[in-house]
Amino acid sequence: MAKITRELTLLNKYGMHVRPAGLFAKTASKYDCDVEVEKDGNVVAGKSIMALMTLEASCGAVLKVTADGDDAEECLDDIAALIGRKFDIPDEQ
């Protein structure tokens, strides 16, 4: 079992709104590990679009993403890549 935390910076223009949060939750849900996201002391479930949106994370926000489970590493890589690609949203590149 591995528990890993990584700090990731949101790069897309409008931050963690509906679509990015949805894509984040969808990506996290592909893995068995537990995923938690922390911003400014708020910790929420990483597999919930609603919870992620409540973080009010805008562009430039640093998220502490913690994955706990056998596939934690893969999961975090996947999420980091998604954030790095600015969620593939053409208008927010």
Place this chain on the structure above:
Amino acid sequence: MLTIAGLATARGLAEGPVYLYRGDDDIPVSEYVVPQGREGDEFMRYKKAVGDVGRDLESLIAVLNERNKGGEDAKVFEGHLMILEDPILKKEIGKLIVEQRVNAEAAVKKGIGKFRKQFERMNDEYFRERVRDLDDVERRLLRALLGFAKSSRLELTEPCVIVADDLTPSETVQLPRHLVLGFATNGGSTTSHVALLARAMGIPCVTGLGFVTQKVKPGMRVLLDGTAGTITVNPDEQALADFAELVRRQHESEAELKDGLKAGTLKDGGQVRIFANIHPGVAFGALKDMGAGGVGLYRSEYLWLNGGKEPDEETQFEAYKAVAEYVKGLGDDAYVTIRALDIGGDKTVRGITVKEANPFLGNRSIRYLLSDREVFRRQLRAILRASAFGRIQIMYPMVSCVEEMREAAVEMAEARRELDEQGIAYDRDIPVGAMIEVPAAAINAKAIAKYCKFFSIGTNDLIQYTMAADRSNEEVAHLYQPLNPAVLKLMQHVLETANAAGIPVSVCGESASDPVIGILWASMGADMLSMSATYIPLMAKVLRRLTRRDLDEYKAFALGFDNGETGDEILDACRKWMERKVPELDKLLI
């Protein structure tokens, strides 16, 4: 007559009768306690409603995708589907029903209400607006539970200006577009759903009008100015005449780019080439409509990032071939510049990039390619093979020194030899160039140029490395200054060096898309600006108002600061210069 000012949300003008839409903000819901032992049934009622709404949303998404492939509308409802299915929300509502025996309707309202409160407290307006998404999902669930019709419909029979408190995405998207002249809403902002969709649909929209719904009656005549952000109720003769003049001018502006003149043409007939930046995975069908003269930056690394691993040679070849064939349709002198794998830094792929203490100064891009020659060779082979199908240029990202160009040339020669041996065709004159984005390469441009058929300046990294400031870090973002004197000097040096060496030089960083900055690069010697396609029409409009002499004057102005001015002061002065030369600049900017 009454004129109300709101927010200029989607540009354009509309004149017509009011359709006053009251919506159904309040679906009356009574709360009661479910009899003991029936909570399981009540929970099943909620689950069935979730299923019904889910199917409705899925079919709506399918319809929208059919109408507009890859469009934004459908994405909104994909988000709603996820909200509907959100595990935390479902658990919350389920607990209310099963543990507190609250009826399903009230449980839905309470469960969603809890999140709504959190959103309403947010400081960021863009996030606050997302309450509308919750409203939309809530209404769908309530209608399903109460057996109401699936959604309230706006019944339009003639072209109207829709006046409403605010509109949910469902309401906006289902409108017959040909009958909607414009939107005017009490609430909302420039980032609300009605705003985003109005802009996507090209319909004028004014939001944040306060109590406009109380000031109009159905059928009343209004003038809506989405560019100025006003609505005029019961206009008098003078207002009507002024508006007619505005409409005439708008038509002129729209017609402006339809005269067949190539994007980037100057007032005196001169030409600045405008190309598009694209990446695989995003459709490039619209490039022609936007006026792109070619593709100045094809970000090949997205083949890696999208797939999470290295794509094999065939996959790469197919992708490069597709874009090479596409650019043929953009003109006789069109081509695509494929950037070799630009990975590392903030672009990581598991199994390829490794964790580094300082990734932006680490094994990135050409450095990585030279450290894994197999990967490099496979990419070069794929690009060379594709060059038999259309005009391609190859550029190496993050070049810092001559050694890298030499080493890359060795690999290129080897890849060509392999293809020759196998009898595979490729463009034998394929131009190879360097991206200039590391200050060392900029300073040493003359030597690097000896190994290049062209330069492409990546200003994002060049500014970041010159100023040693990460622009995504709020604390230091102010140091990321595109027109800092140091950046200007480097840019001038690179552009002049390329011009003197007789090789074309383009700028493909984000700064190229800002008319104030991009046009400065052009005035200083850039032959081509490459930018996101959506910025091309604006750049084209500004350029056609300037002559080559204006550009020379602009260059002298911008390079003339020599009294300790800051980067921000220079940028400000340049913006003012441009506004003086192109007085309608702010109108073009919408």
